[in-house]
Amino acid sequence: MINLWISSLTPKKIIIYLVMIAVAIYVVWYVIEALEGFDPEYQPSKPTLGSNTTSEIKGELQIFDPSKKKAE
Numbered sequence: 001m002i003n004l005w006i007s008s009l010t011p012k013k014i015i016i017y018l019v020m021i022a023v024a025i026y027v028v029w030y031v032i033e034a035l036e037g038f039d040p041e042y043q044p045s046k047p048t049l050g051s052n053t054t055s056e057i058k059g060e061l062q063i064f065d066p067s068k069k070k071a072e
Helices: 002-007 011-035
Strands: none
Touching: none
């Protein structure tokens, strides 16, 4: 069965299979490299009760209005 499959391969199919294998190897390599710096024990720090780390908008909210001319 394998001999029949190999004998039916055309040059176009061989190139397509080789490209697919190369892409699969590249994706696996990329994922392994990306996860190399990943720390599975990482836990984000939790804010303490006394700290004010929330982001707030201070002052008046300014919205861009192209019809208004800037005072020079």
